[in-house]
Amino acid sequence: MTQESYLPHDATHDLKRVVVATGNPGKVREIAEALAGLGWELEPLPSNVSMPEETGSTYEENAALKACTIAARLGLPALADDSGLEVDALGGQPGVYSARFGNCASDTERNTHLLEKLRGQKNRRAHFRSVVILAYPDGDMECYEGKVSGTLLEGPRGSQGFGYDPLFVPDGEERTFGEMSVEEKRPLSHRGLALRELLAAHSE
Ligand SMILES: O=c1[nH]cnc2c1ncn2[C@@H]1O[C@H](COP(=O)(O)OP(=O)(O)O)[C@@H](O)[C@H]1O
Ligand SMILES: [Mg+2]
Numbered sequence: 001m002t003q004e005s006y007l008p009h010d011a012t013h014d015l016k017r018v019v020v021a022t023g024n025p026g027k028v029r030e031i032a033e034a035l036a037g038l039g040w041e042l043e044p045l046p047s048n049v050s051m052p053e054e055t056g057s058t059y060e061e062n063a064a065l066k067a068c069t070i071a072a073r074l075g076l077p078a079l080a081d082d083s084g085l086e087v088d089a090l091g092g093q094p095g096v097y098s099a100r101f102g103n104c105a106s107d108t109e110r111n112t113h114l115l116e117k118l119r120g121q122k123n124r125r126a127h128f129r130s131v132v133i134l135a136y137p138d139g140d141m142e143c144y145e146g147k148v149s150g151t152l153l154e155g156p157r158g159s160q161g162f163g164y165d166p167l168f169v170p171d172g173e174e175r176t177f178g179e180m181s182v183e184e185k186r187p188l189s190h191r192g193l194a195l196r197e198l199l200a201a202h203s204e
Pocket of ligand 1: 082083
């Protein structure tokens with residue numbers, strides 16, 4: 001799905017208030033930091049509203065499902081990210097199922113599960129992908145994508161970030177995402193790259 005497949009953005013849309021449609025605090029931090037310059041009022045998901053179940057088989061489907069459901073429910077523009085880690089040695093897994101990998105209950109358990117799967121594996125190549133969708137209550141959508149490639153370590157390093165960050169060293173860097181601040185991770189990360197496109201489109 002490309003950005004062109006979406007209806008054009010209508011300049012009359014009210015973009016002062018935008019709901020960040022995620023229950024993932026790591027994503028909230030990164031989205032707020034990346035979009036600070038736009039002057040939007042980024043609102044968290046109200047506590048009485050829950051995220052829809054992710055029933056799609058692609059990042060695009062899930063991001064659209066999340067953003068559109070929340071935009072329609074609250075009558076406000078909503079921004080959602082669907083993302084995942086694709087590991088070459090695992091044929092691209094866990095990918096769109098990254099949040100549920102191994103049915104683990106926590107990021108730490110998921111990292112341990114991934115390390116187990118890769119034990120003795122020389123090919124540590126992996127890629128993070130993010131699809132960010134900004135949906136409007138009238139059904140309009142904008143879609144942005146980002147990807148970063150790198151290497152998975154044999155043990156975690158760093159306690160910043162979230163998810164698989166402590167295992168992932170992006171190409172050209174020595175530190176894991178888990179050893180970087182939100183500001184340092186942004187220009188390198190899949191989500192940062194997708195949000196940079198959104199920022200550019202709305203700064204014109
Ligand atoms: O920037 C990242 N760093 C580390 N892990 C990430 C990142 N982006 C996505 N992931 C992993 O992929 C999963 C993507 O989850 P998803 O986008 O379906 O929903 P979520 O918002 O409920 O976490 C995350 O839970 C995390 O495990
Ligand atoms: Mg998902």
